[in-house]
């Protein structure tokens with residue numbers, strides 16, 4: 124992911140793409156692509172071996188099917204893992220920086236979970252504060268800040284700008300999420316802005332003020348799965364544990380720096396202390 128988001132001349136000046144060979148960029152991309160491909164091939168093979176009564180896959184059609192499974196797996200794996208862990212790391216960081224927000228979320232989880240050890244998917248519908256926390260995290264820290272580069276198939280005119288067909292275009296979801304013309308106090312982490320009669324903006328691609336998953340035909344197809352898993356993980360983290368910063372560390376000492384890449388991680392990994400909650404017998 125870091126490599127995909129790094130600067131390379133060929134993306135910006137296509138006829139200079141040959142420079143990527145001399146900078147070593149092309150070799151690094153090919154090496155990682157091969158390692159990833161081998162890994163997925165092993166996963167698909169293992170899965171196929173487990174399928175009892177399945178004839179060995181030797182025809183051309185079988186091989187094509189196998190390749191599709193590998194590419195599908197590659198897409199899901201690349202698009203779904205890094206994004207999810209990034210969003211959870213930023214959410215936890217902001218919660219630790221805002222103890223009152225953490226407390227409110229924890230209280231909601233323990234109320235909705237009725238003191239049980241585990242929150243399940245059905246409980247999530249009732250957890251409106253959790254949803255507001257996730258939305259606010261996605262507003263401030265869209266895991267893929269420039270979405271995925273696209274090329275228009277025909278020339279278009281947008282607000283007076285002429286964009287010729289085939290131009291590489293990027294949408295800066297990060298800047299949109301922090302635009303003071305759209306958001307009040309955009310640099311403040313305030314999940315409350317999404318509650319009750321507050322802002323009705325949603326992230327499913329209908330409201331262009333908040334597009335961490337992109338929008339339109341090529342928007343993220345994993346959105347529902349991603350939100351269900353992220354919400355479930357965060358809800359269970361605050362339900363099952365009390366969270367704090369390492370002893371002696373102040374909130375203002377938390378490093379909020381970002382790493383460059385296709386997905387934007389914290390530069391310094393979050394270190395937090397979790398204390399299992401005492402369950403009543």
Ligand code: HEM
Pocket residue numbers: 198199202203204206207210265266267270271272335336337338340341342343344345346348349353
């Ligand atoms: C918080 C989690 C996630 C975020 C923020 C996210 C965001 C995005 C974004 C911004 C795009 C590009 C959309 C565009 O260019 O308009 C994308 C594409 C995609 N995402 Fe996600 N995603 C997440 C999780 C997932 C998960 C869990 C999966 C699958 C299990 C997934 C599968 C995909 C696929 C396959 C594409 C490519 C779609 C295409 O090009 O047609 N994503 N995602």
